Amino acid sequence: MPTNTDGVVTNRDFLRSVFHSMLRARILENKLSSLYKAGKIVGGVYLGRGQEAVSATLGTSLIQGKDFFAPLIRDQAGRTAFGESMLDCTRTYLGSAQGPMRGRDGNIHRGRPEMGMPAMISHLGAQVPVVAGMLFAKRLQGTLEGRVGATCIGDGASSTGAFHEGLNLAAVEKLPLVIVIGNNQFAYSTPNSRQFVCADLVEKARGYGIGGFSVDGTDLLACVSVIGEAVRRARAGQGPQMVVARLLRLSGHGEHDDGSYVPDEIRKDHYGRDCIEVAIRQLLENGHATADEISSWENEFSDEVQRAVAQAQQEAPPDPYHEDWTALATRFPLTASQPTAQPVFP
Amino acid sequence: MSVTYIDAIREAQETLLREDPRVFLYGQDIATFGGAFKATKGLAEKFPNRVFDCPISEDAMIGLAVGAAIEGMRPIVEMQFADFSSIAFNQIVNQAATHFYRTGVPIPITIRLPSGGTPGSGPFHSQSMEGIYAQYPGLVVLTPASVSDAYHMLIDAVALDDPVIFCEHKFLYRWLKSKSINDDHLPIGQARIVRSGKHATVVAYSAMVHEAVRAADRLQQDGWEIEVVDLRSVKPLDIDTVLASVARTGRLLALGEAFPWGGVTAEVVSRVAAEGFHLLDAPPQRLNARDTPVPYHPKLWAAHRPTPESICEALRKLLTF
Numbered sequence: 001m002p003t004n005t006d007g008v009v010t011n012r013d014f015l016r017s018v019f020h021s022m023l024r025a026r027i028l029e030n031k032l033s034s035l036y037k038a039g040k041i042v043g044g045v046y047l048g049r050g051q052e053a054v055s056a057t058l059g060t061s062l063i064q065g066k067d068f069f070a071p072l073i074r075d076q077a078g079r080t081a082f083g084e085s086m087l088d089c090t091r092t093y094l095g096s097a098q099g100p101m102r103g104r105d106g107n108i109h110r111g112r113p114e115m116g117m118p119a120m121i122s123h124l125g126a127q128v129p130v131v132a133g134m135l136f137a138k139r140l141q142g143t144l145e146g147r148v149g150a151t152c153i154g155d156g157a158s159s160t161g162a163f164h165e166g167l168n169l170a171a172v173e174k175l176p177l178v179i180v181i182g183n184n185q186f187a188y189s190t191p192n193s194r195q196f197v198c199a200d201l202v203e204k205a206r207g208y209g210i211g212g213f214s215v216d217g218t219d220l221l222a223c224v225s226v227i228g229e230a231v232r233r234a235r236a237g238q239g240p241q242m243v244v245a246r247l248l249r250l251s252g253h254g255e256h257d258d259g260s261y262v263p264d265e266i267r268k269d270h271y272g273r274d275c276i277e278v279a280i281r282q283l284l285e286n287g288h289a290t291a292d293e294i295s296s297w298e299n300e301f302s303d304e305v306q307r308a309v310a311q312a313q314q315e316a317p318p319d320p321y322h323e324d325w326t327a328l329a330t331r332f333p334l335t336a337s338q339p340t341a342q343p344v345f346p
Numbered sequence: 347m348s349v350t351y352i353d354a355i356r357e358a359q360e361t362l363l364r365e366d367p368r369v370f371l372y373g374q375d376i377a378t379f380g381g382a383f384k385a386t387k388g389l390a391e392k393f394p395n396r397v398f399d400c401p402i403s404e405d406a407m408i409g410l411a412v413g414a415a416i417e418g419m420r421p422i423v424e425m426q427f428a429d430f431s432s433i434a435f436n437q438i439v440n441q442a443a444t445h446f447y448r449t450g451v452p453i454p455i456t457i458r459l460p461s462g463g464t465p466g467s468g469p470f471h472s473q474s475m476e477g478i479y480a481q482y483p484g485l486v487v488l489t490p491a492s493v494s495d496a497y498h499m500l501i502d503a504v505a506l507d508d509p510v511i512f513c514e515h516k517f518l519y520r521w522l523k524s525k526s527i528n529d530d531h532l533p534i535g536q537a538r539i540v541r542s543g544k545h546a547t548v549v550a551y552s553a554m555v556h557e558a559v560r561a562a563d564r565l566q567q568d569g570w571e572i573e574v575v576d577l578r579s580v581k582p583l584d585i586d587t588v589l590a591s592v593a594r595t596g597r598l599l600a601l602g603e604a605f606p607w608g609g610v611t612a613e614v615v616s617r618v619a620a621e622g623f624h625l626l627d628a629p630p631q632r633l634n635a636r637d638t639p640v641p642y643h644p645k646l647w648a649a650h651r652p653t654p655e656s657i658c659e660a661l662r663k664l665l666t667f
Contacts, residue, residue, distance in 0.1 A: 105448045113416045113451045121440050129406035130441065133413020133421075140370060140395070140419060162436070165406035172401055327443070327483035329452035329507035332582045334533035 012288050018060045018081065018224060019279050019289070022052035024301045025077035026276055028086060031305050032093055036255045040313075041093050043106045048074035050218075050250030051182050053275035056081045057223040058150055058180050061231040068116045068134045068149035070127035073108045074182060074249070075152050082117060086308035096315035103318030124157035128166025128179065135175040148234045150178040155195055156187025158204065167240065171208045176234040178241050180227065182217060184249035185271070189261045202244040210240040217245030218271055220279040221286075248272045349526060352519040354493045355385050355458075357527070358500035359422060363393045366420060369504060371397040372407060373424030373458075382426050383460055383519055404430050408437035411455040412445065420454050420504050428459035428513065429473040442509040443484030452507040456500070461489075462515040462553055462603055463635075463651055468642035474552070474602070474635075477609030479511040480581040487511045487581040488534065491555035493524035495578060498531045506534065515553040522556070537584035539591065543571035546597035546664055549588055549614050551577040554601045554652060561657035570665055580610045588614060589622045596627035597664050603651050606634035628667035633660045 029047045036045040048055055051074045059081025062069050069082045076089065091099030092110040101110050101119070111119025118130055131149040138144040157163055158181055170177040181201055185192055198204065205212025211233055215226035223245065230241040248271045252259040266272060283289040349357075362369045371386055377399040380387030390397040400407055404425060411421040425431045431438065438457065445453045463472035480487045486508050490496040496514065503510040532538055540555060541562055548558040555576045562572035573591050577584065592598050598618055600611035611632040618630055633652045641647050652660075 101448060102450075109448070111449060113445075113449050118413070118416060119445075119449050121444070123436050123440055126405075126409060126436060126441055129403075129409025129437070130413040130416070132406070133410035133415075134417045135413070136410055137414040137417035137419045140414075141417075161433075162405050162409070165401075165403035166409055169401055169403050169406040169410060327447040328486065329446045330486070332535045333584075334535055 014060065015220070015224060015283065015288050018053070018056045018220065019283060020297065021056035021059060021077045021081035022220075022276055022279060023297055024080050024086070024304070025052050025056065027298065027301045028089060028305050028308075029076055031309060033255050035093070035309070042095065045093070045255040046073040046108050046253070047251045047255065048076045050248055050275060051184060052077040053220045053223045053279060054180060054182055054215075054217045054227070054245040054247065055152060057220070057227045058152065058178070058231075061228050062148065062150055065116070066147055068118075068131055070118045070120065070131045070149070070151035071108075071111075072120055072127070072152045072154070072157075074154070074184070078152065079117070084112070084117065086304055087311060088112070090308040090312035091315065094309070094312040095317050096312045097318040098315050099312070123162065125153060125160035125162030125166060127151045128153070128163060128177075129169055132166060132170040132173065132175050132177055135177060136173060139175075144176070146235060148176045148178055148231055150180065150231070152180045152182060154187060155181065155183040155185065155192060155201065156190065158201055159195055167208050167210070167242075170240045171210050174239045176237065176239070178230050178234050178243065180243045180245060182245050182247060184247055185266065186249060186259075186262060188253040188257070200244065202242060205242040208240070208242075210242055211238060213241070213243045215243060215245050216271070217247030218273050218275045218278055220275065221282050246271055247275065250274060348523040349493055350520050351493050351496050351514070351522040352383060352385055354497035354527060355500060355514060356387060356389070358497045359386060360389060360392065362422070362501060362504050363389060363396055366504070368418060368420040369396070369422060370414075370419060371422050371424065372400055372411060374400060374402060374426045376424050381424060383516065385424065385458070404433035405437050408434040408442065408455070408457065411457075412437060412442050412453055415453045415455050416451060420456070422456045422458060422504065424458045425460065427471045428461040428475050429470050431457065431459055431475060438479065438485070438509070438511070439482040443482050445484070446508065447484060453509050454504070454507045456503045456510045456512055458512045458514060460516045461513040462517055463640050463647055464517050465644035465647055466642060467516075467640070467647075469639035472640035472647075474513070474604040476511065476513045476551075476580050477602075477604050480610065480613070485509050485511055485581065486534065486579070487513065488579050489513045489515075489552040490578065491515075491518070491550075491552050491576050493522055494528045494530060497527045499534060499578065502534045513552060517553050518556075532578065535579050535582045535584060537578055537587040538576045539573060539587070540576045541572065541574040543573035544595055545570050545572060546599060546661055547573045547575060547588070547591040547595045548599045548601050548657070548661070549575045549577060549591075550601040551580055551610065552603065554603050557652060557654055557657060558601055560654040561661060564654060564658055565661060570661070572661060577610070583613065583617070585617045585621065588618060589625065592618055592622050593625045596625060597667075598626065598630040599657070599660055599664055600630070600632045601652055601657060602634050604634060606632070606637050609634065628664055631660055631664050633657060
């Protein structure tokens with residue numbers, strides 16, 4: 001299994017593109033945190049701080065309009081890389097009726113399934129078979145060739161039955177599914193030691209008979225190399241691929257949580273480093289960006305965030321008096337029976 | 347020649363596979379083997395790469411169906427037994443059922459649940475889960491009681507843009523026969539009066555429709571005329587047809603095979619009490635299975651579910667109130 005390939009020179013434009021999504025997500029999420037603390041967001045705020053390199057690399061490795069991406073709660077960077085607009089995020093968090101969820105669901109439970117990005121439910125592992133099903137449909141429609149579907153989960157979700165069932169099913173169906181496990185060492189407050197006992201989660205890949213990769217999730221160059229390889233193999237028809245990225249969540253589970261259960265020695269160890277700082281160093285050292293460029297990107301993205309927040313804040317919330325209170329697409333009562341084909345008995 | 351209830355379900359799936367390229371079948375042992383009840387017998391041969399055996403992973407089966415539906419397919423998933431759909435509960439009620447409301451993207455999947463008791467099947471191969479699914483917004487729940495309804499309602503279910511829980515009764519699979527599939531075809535969401543009467547209304551669905559008719563036959567010998575309403579669809583619930591019947595008879599017995607706490611019969615009684623209290627000449631009654639797991643032994647099983655005897659007893663009390 002390929003591991004850390006730090007130092008490999010990777011396509012410059014690709015790296016810069018990944019970094020843009022990382023930085024956009026970080027600046028946007030810092031703003032979301034402030035808005036939450038100021039009482040401007042109702043409900044939870046869940047950040048991907050510290051996981052941007054993994055998420056953005058995956059999102060950038062996918063082809064918009066062709067591939068599928070089912071993000072989870074720490075994938076602001078991947079969503080951005082896959083083409084989600086900042087307004088989709090701010091509208092959903094701030095409760096604008098014009099957001100993709102129209103106030104019917106909030107925060108990170110947003111998506112645009114019709115554009116290949118399903119909206120997650122809170123039950124972990126549940127998106128794994130959904131992505132498998134999207135790919136399965138394309139196989140039946142004869143358009144699977146060269147297409148991949150990806151989803152992200154955490155170390156905690158790897159303990160669910162849905163994870164096991166979904167991954168095993170994807171393996172049986174030999175679908176081009178890439179599953180990226182961000183092992184951020186804590187599922188809410190529960191440490192790895194109470195979640196699993198195998199030495200590395202990637203050992204599970206062998207059990208499912210699928211490709212498995214480990215990567216240092218704080219290392220942009222390693223992520224680009226390893227996640228890129230996993231996506232290439234899935235796209236080339238080699239079946240499901242699992243990537244386990246080791247890192248640390250650099251915030252609480254949500255912004256209501258100070259994460260005080262994370263011991264200092266874990267914060268200070270290698271995986272406690274900030275992937276954005278590592279990425280900046282790598283971009284500068286390899287001559288892929290200059291300090292001035294990075295500074296100008298920060299300004300540019302901060303302006304984008306301000307505009308997306310301001311616009312969403314000006315928009316009307318959903319109106320309960322004009323809400324269409326039906327959960328069904330079918331409008332009952334049906335007035336006439338539809339013509340039905342008659343059976344042909346031998 | 348005659349057509350059984352299971353023949354009708356098989357024929358409906360064959361018709362759907364033949365006429366709609368979006369349809370595929372996914373389930374355990376349904377391909378070459380033809381399914382535990384042979385509801386898909388011969389279909390894998392006739393429709394290569396449209397009928398798939400899958401791992402014993404009910405949660406992932408529904409997850410896959412949801413994903414395929416997002417991408418334009420119309421999957422029919424066979425649960426080997428309704429009871430096992432509890433493993434898929436999360437994907438059904440949280441993923442499939444919420445999807446259209448949340449995202450505006452419909453999930454047209456049909457989940458076939460071989461439901462209800464048969465002698466010797468025991469606690470985990472006998473359950474009736476329609477009430478549980480009907481409780482959740484975003485699902486259509488169907489309970490065909492006749493051969494023709496089994497055929498037409500399955501075809502109609504796949505045409506709907508919503509997730510459909512299709513409760514087939516295992517006891518009817520081979521026991522219930524018809525000369526042919528008839529054209530007496532009501533839209534989904536409409537109940538059918540299967541026997542007219544004037545002294546009391548029994549509202550039933552699925553296999554209990556037949557038990558209600560047997561009970562009505564017996565009471566007819568004593569001069570009682572019992573009206574039997576087959577709900578066909580428990581969600582949406584055709585309360586108008588029920589109220590119209592109660593308006594004629596003044597007495598209501600809601601009959602079901604599911605466990606007694608809550609559920610379809612409770613919904614029927616509460617709706618009639620709320621919307622048609624003035625129509626009632628006696629307190630509306632319910633008759634359900636007993637409040638224990640479904641027992642294995644045929645003698646216990648037969649006394650666990652409503653029978654023509656217990657239905658007659660309930661009706662006599664109702665009629666003489």
